[in-house]
Amino acid sequence: MTHTPTEENYIKEIYHLQLVHGEVTTNSLATAMKTRPASVTDMLKKLRSKRVVHYQRYKGFSLTASGTRTALSIVRKHRLWEYFLVNKLGFDWHKVHEVAEELEHVKCEELVTRLDEYLGKPAFDPHGDPIPNHKGQLKKIRQEPISSFLPKQTGMVQSVKNQSPEILYLLLHFGIGIGSKLKVIRKFDFDGSIEIKIDKQPPFILSYQVAQNIFCTK
Amino acid sequence: MTHTPTEENYIKEIYHLQLVHGEVTTNSLATAMKTRPASVTDMLKKLRSKRVVHYQRYKGFSLTASGTRTALSIVRKHRLWEYFLVNKLGFDWHKVHEVAEELEHVKCEELVTRLDEYLGKPAFDPHGDPIPNHKGQLKKIRQEPISSFLPKQTGMVQSVKNQSPEILYLLLHFGIGIGSKLKVIRKFDFDGSIEIKIDKQPPFILSYQVAQNIFCTK
DNA sequence: AAATAAATTTAGACAAACCTAAAAAATAAT
DNA sequence: ATTATTTTTTAGGTTTGTCTAAATTTATTT
Ligand SMILES: [Mn+2]
Ligand SMILES: [Mn+2]
Ligand SMILES: [Mn+2]
Ligand SMILES: [Mn+2]
Numbered sequence: 001m002t003h004t005p006t007e008e009n010y011i012k013e014i015y016h017l018q019l020v021h022g023e024v025t026t027n028s029l030a031t032a033m034k035t036r037p038a039s040v041t042d043m044l045k046k047l048r049s050k051r052v053v054h055y056q057r058y059k060g061f062s063l064t065a066s067g068t069r070t071a072l073s074i075v076r077k078h079r080l081w082e083y084f085l086v087n088k089l090g091f092d093w094h095k096v097h098e099v100a101e102e103l104e105h106v107k108c109e110e111l112v113t114r115l116d117e118y119l120g121k122p123a124f125d126p127h128g129d130p131i132p133n134h135k136g137q138l139k140k141i142r143q144e145p146i147s148s149f150l151p152k153q154t155g156m157v158q159s160v161k162n163q164s165p166e167i168l169y170l171l172l173h174f175g176i177g178i179g180s181k182l183k184v185i186r187k188f189d190f191d192g193s194i195e196i197k198i199d200k201q202p203p204f205i206l207s208y209q210v211a212q213n214i215f216c217t218k
Numbered sequence: 219m220t221h222t223p224t225e226e227n228y229i230k231e232i233y234h235l236q237l238v239h240g241e242v243t244t245n246s247l248a249t250a251m252k253t254r255p256a257s258v259t260d261m262l263k264k265l266r267s268k269r270v271v272h273y274q275r276y277k278g279f280s281l282t283a284s285g286t287r288t289a290l291s292i293v294r295k296h297r298l299w300e301y302f303l304v305n306k307l308g309f310d311w312h313k314v315h316e317v318a319e320e321l322e323h324v325k326c327e328e329l330v331t332r333l334d335e336y337l338g339k340p341a342f343d344p345h346g347d348p349i350p351n352h353k354g355q356l357k358k359i360r361q362e363p364i365s366s367f368l369p370k371q372t373g374m375v376q377s378v379k380n381q382s383p384e385i386l387y388l389l390l391h392f393g394i395g396i397g398s399k400l401k402v403i404r405k406f407d408f409d410g411s412i413e414i415k416i417d418k419q420p421p422f423i424l425s426y427q428v429a430q431n432i433f434c435t436k
Numbered sequence: 437a438a439a440t441a442a443a444t445t446t447a448g449a450c451a452a453a454c455c456t457a458a459a460a461a462a463t464a465a466t
Numbered sequence: 467a468t469t470a471t472t473t474t475t476t477a478g479g480t481t482t483g484t485c486t487a488a489a490t491t492t493a494t495t496t
Contacts, residue, residue: 006483026444039484041445046482058444058491089332102324108317114307224453244474257454259475264452276461276474 001050001070005105008074009033010043011052012104014063015071024061072136073112078104079125079132080115086126087119093126093177094168127168128159128178128215144218146182147194147211154183155216162213170210175201182216219268219288223323226292227251228261229270230322232281233289242279290354291330296322297343297350298333304344305337311344311395312386345386346377346396346433362436364400365412365429372401373434380431388428393419400434 003011013032017024026044030037048055052070055061063071081103085091091099116134123139125131130138143158157180160168171177175198185195185203192208206214221229231250235242244262248255266273270288273279281289299321303309309317334352341357343349348356361376375398378386389395393416403413403421410426424432 004482027442035483036485037444038446038486042483085329089329089336091328091332095328099324099326099329102326103321106317106320108320110309110313111303111307111317114309118307222452245472253453254455255474256456256476260453 001052001066002107003050003052003070007043007047007050007052008070008105009101010047011063011067011071012074012078014053014061015068015075018062069136072132072138074104076132076134076136077106077112079129080112080119080122082125082127083119083122083131084115087122092169092172094165094172096126097163097165124159124178126178127163128157141217143215145212146184146196146206146214146216147192147208149184149216149218151184151186153218154181155218156181157214157216159215160213161215167210167213171214174204174206176214182214219270219284220325221268221270221288225261225265225268225270226288226323227319228265229281229285229289230292230296232271232279233286233293236280287354290350290356292322294350294352294354295324295330297347298330298337298340300343300345301337301340301349302333305340310387310390312383312390314344315381315383342377342396344396345381346375359435361433363430364402364414364424364432364434365410365426367402367434367436369402369404371436372399373436374399375432375434377433378431379433385428385431389432392422392424394432400432 010029010033013029014024017028017032021028026037026040030040033040044053044055044061047053047067048061051064052067053061053063078100081100082096085096085099086093113134121133122131123133130140132138141158144155145161146155146157149155157176157178159178160171176182180198183197185197187194192211194206194208194211195203196206197203228247228251231247232242235246235250239246244255244258248258251258262271262273262279265271265285266279269282270285271279271281296318299318300314303314303317304311331352339351340349341351348358350356359376362373363379364373364375367373375394375396377396378389394400398416401415403415405412406423410429412424412426412429413421414424415421
């Protein structure tokens with residue numbers, strides 16, 4: 001079964017919303033897709049006819065097994081391209097999502113296979129998100145937000161939850177990236193902000209909003 | 219001015235037809251685009267309103283200066299991606315056109331610049347066609363079809379005119395690629411076929427149809 | 437159990453890119 | 467100079483993905 005770029009974007013978004021919130025609704029999908037609920041309903045009928053979603057009017061919807069496989073293959077392409085853009089072309093990590101949003105729709109199995117090989121079959125994208133392998137399998141890593149770490153504890157950055165260009169750009173300027181080792185110096189109860197130290201850099205303060213989004217392993 | 223992928227494909231095709239035949243007509247463009255003359259007329263009105271073509275009904279059309287610049291930038295992207303697919307990902311040269319046909323529409327100036335840098339600012343694509351530089355300038359090479367060479371003359375392959383996957387695949391199997399040194403052994407007047415020798419390979423015969431399409435420098 | 441509010445779907449339209457069939461203009465042939 | 471042929475354009479429709487406004491169903495309050 002072949003899908004239009006628009007269908008693929010819907011499929012990917014349904015997958016993400018299911019993963020993050022456990023469920024999707026017409027409204028939440030409309031918000032995520034920056035479109036109207038009526039348009040979502042139209043698309044759901046189309047995706048149902050293509051066996052991508054289970055859907056009964058007024059009763060909700062979810063990806064079928066085959067729809068999930070499709071979603072994973074799109075996510076795979078998206079993240080492989082992001083990896084390419086950052087690690088081969090030297091893009092900053094906050095500029096690649098938008099471009100990968102287009103590249104992910106290029107239709108060519110051989111391209112995905114060769115790109116994967118060329119990149120060395122990476123398991124994580126530049127934002128620390130797992131890249132599904134050719135079978136759709138994901139590597140999982142136990143990780144906690146740095147905001148939950150205690151003073152004197154050290155964590156290694158594994159991923160960033162909120163991936164807006166704004167927060168990624170901020171982290172770039174703090175010198176924080178995937179793999180950075182962060183030591184918690186102290187926490188300020190008043191606003192939840194945290195003082196952080198990176199080796200060979202002066203300590204600095206992260207707001208709670210930012211710290212919540214930096215996921216680390218101990 | 220921003221264009222849809224469809225508009226871009228029309229612009230590129232108008233450019234090619236103008237280059238190869240000196241002119242374009244509604245019918246020739248319809249054939250090239252695998253669509254109907256009526257659809258071409260619709261698109262011409264749209265492209266005129268976007269100042270891409272000069273167009274008067276029943277009087278013909280041609281690219282404006284700005285339309286030509288746009289065409290060159292699409293050709294540039296197409297050929298850079300082809301170069302990438304062959305020289306970085308290891309694709310065979312007869313499989314890349316179709317994929318580049320999609321990649322060329324990805325909208326990101328920085329991507330083109332970085333890709334160009336990454337590839338070493340190549341001047342020719344895998345089929346020997348010139349890649350416009352960032353200013354839209356093309357390198358030209360004096361070249362003749364190997365069918366016009368005389369016995370005992372040697373030529374170096376610079377480009378292939380007909381670029382259907384079929385002829386490219388055939389050449390691949392003969393071991394002929396850009397840069398190959400071909401020595402003409404003899405020519406058969408009956409059908410125009412030519413006996414060719416490549417160093418360290420047994421001689422072989424090329425049909426006139428094929429020989430006509432292999433362009434070489436002396 | 438009604439009434440109200442929220443979520444979802446339907447109805448009807450629109451723009452892009454395509455189509456077929458018919459009309460109009462340009463070109464070629466007599 | 468007509469007539470015939472070819473080329474191009476218009477007229478009117480279709481499909482995809484979008485929209486707004488109205489109707490319907492479900493969920494929440496009272
Ligand atoms: Mn996308
Ligand atoms: Mn990512
Ligand atoms: Mn194209
Ligand atoms: Mn080429």
